[in-house]
Amino acid sequence: MTPSVDSSPVPPRGRRVSETIEQLRARILGGEWPLGGRIPTEPQLVAALGVGRNTVREAVRALAHAGVLECRQGSGTYVVSTDELAPVVARRLSDHRMAEVIEVRRAFEVEAARLAALRRTPDDLAALDAALAEREAAWHADRLAEFVEADAKLHVAVVAAAHNAMLAELYASFGTALRATVAQAMGDVLTPERYVDHGRLVAAIRAGDPEWAAREAGEFLEHPTGA
Incomplete structure (x- = not known):
C-alpha cells in the first residue's frame, strides 16, 4: 500500500509573509513585546511562528519600514511604535505642511464633535469636564507645555465621545501632528490673544x-490662532 502523502497546499510566499506580519503585529498590540522592548531573535521567531527564516526576515523588515520596529546593529530589533500610521504622519510633519495638518484636524474634529453631541454618555461628559478644567488650570498657571498636552487631551476626549473606533484609531495616529499645531499656535509663551475658549464646545456636546x-469645533481652525 502506498503511503499517504499530505497534499495540503503550501501558502504562497506572499501570503506567508502577510500572515507572519499579522502574527507579529498581534503580539506587539497584545503587549507580549512592549514598547521599547526587544523582540525575540530571528531563530526564536522561526521556531515560535513555524515559518522560514526568510519569511521572518521579510515580515520584520516590513514592520521596520512601517516604523513599528527598529533594527539596531549588534543589539537586536526593538518595538518603537504600536501604531503604523503615527510614524508616517510624523515623517510628513513639517512647518511648510502645517496648513495641511490643520485641514486634516478639521476633517477629524468637526465630525467627531458632531457625533459626540449625538452619542456622549455621562462618563464622556465627566471626561470632557475634567480635561477642560485641566486645560484651564494650565493656562492660568502659564505652563505652556502642560497647556499643549491638556489641550490635546481635551480633543482626544471629544473624539472618544464620538464612539467611533476607527475614527479614534486614526486620530490617535495624529497625536504628534496635533500637538505640533497647538504648540505652533501658542508660540513661546501663552498670550491672551491666542486663547481659545473650548467651554462652548463642551457645552454644545x-x-x-x-x-x-x-x-x-471647526471655527477656531478656520483661521487658527489658538488651539
Missing part, C-alpha cells in the same frame, strides 16, 4: 446639539 458642536 452636553446640550446634544450636533450642528453647534460641529461649528464650535
Whole structure:
C-alpha cells in the first residue's frame, strides 16, 4: 500500500509573509513585546511562528519600514511604535505642511464633535469636564507645555465621545501632528490673544446639539490662532 502523502497546499510566499506580519503585529498590540522592548531573535521567531527564516526576515523588515520596529546593529530589533500610521504622519510633519495638518484636524474634529453631541454618555461628559478644567488650570498657571498636552487631551476626549473606533484609531495616529499645531499656535509663551475658549464646545456636546458642536469645533481652525 502506498503511503499517504499530505497534499495540503503550501501558502504562497506572499501570503506567508502577510500572515507572519499579522502574527507579529498581534503580539506587539497584545503587549507580549512592549514598547521599547526587544523582540525575540530571528531563530526564536522561526521556531515560535513555524515559518522560514526568510519569511521572518521579510515580515520584520516590513514592520521596520512601517516604523513599528527598529533594527539596531549588534543589539537586536526593538518595538518603537504600536501604531503604523503615527510614524508616517510624523515623517510628513513639517512647518511648510502645517496648513495641511490643520485641514486634516478639521476633517477629524468637526465630525467627531458632531457625533459626540449625538452619542456622549455621562462618563464622556465627566471626561470632557475634567480635561477642560485641566486645560484651564494650565493656562492660568502659564505652563505652556502642560497647556499643549491638556489641550490635546481635551480633543482626544471629544473624539472618544464620538464612539467611533476607527475614527479614534486614526486620530490617535495624529497625536504628534496635533500637538505640533497647538504648540505652533501658542508660540513661546501663552498670550491672551491666542486663547481659545473650548467651554462652548463642551457645552454644545452636553446640550446634544450636533450642528453647534460641529461649528464650535471647526471655527477656531478656520483661521487658527489658538488651539
